[in-house]
Amino acid sequence: MKTFRERSAEQILYILGLIFALLLFAFLFLIHSGRLRIELTGAVPPCLFYRVSGLYCPGCGGTRAIRALLEGDLIASFLYHPFVPYVAVLYALFMISHTVEWIAARKKSSHETRFMKGLSLKSGYLYAGILLILLQWMVKNLLVVFGIHL
Secondary structure, three states, rough: OOOHHHHHHHHHHHHHHHHHHHHHHHHHHHHHHHOOOOOOOOOOOOOOOHHHHOOOOOOOOHHHHHHHHHOOOOHHHHHHHOOHHHHHHHHHHHHHHHHHHHHHHOOOOOHHHHOOOOOOHHHHHHHHHHHHHHHHHHHHHHHOOOOOOO
């Protein structure tokens, strides 16, 4: 059973997630309809950490991963920075599960709501994300040690 505080935080995150989804869809609609032109062909500014140390920082590839994800290239997004699609999947699961829970609760059938619970906030998701960031950071820099620059 979720406490009031957990329920309140999840409700706030759900509302913020809806606002984010609406803004994202509006932004993508404006781009694809030709009403908003953004040049995405320019190079991403170089990472200062990489420039100084010759090693990748934990966030290197994040911008390219977001761009690839917005273009629908999930594989490239994962290869650039696996944390980006990880967060996108968690966001989608959270929003879908809470929408289903909200719809089921509106039907007021205790049988349906008993099995339809939204994705709960757990610290394990945060730790998994941090682990994913650290692993990709170590792998990229291990490749640099062997002379492979991405």
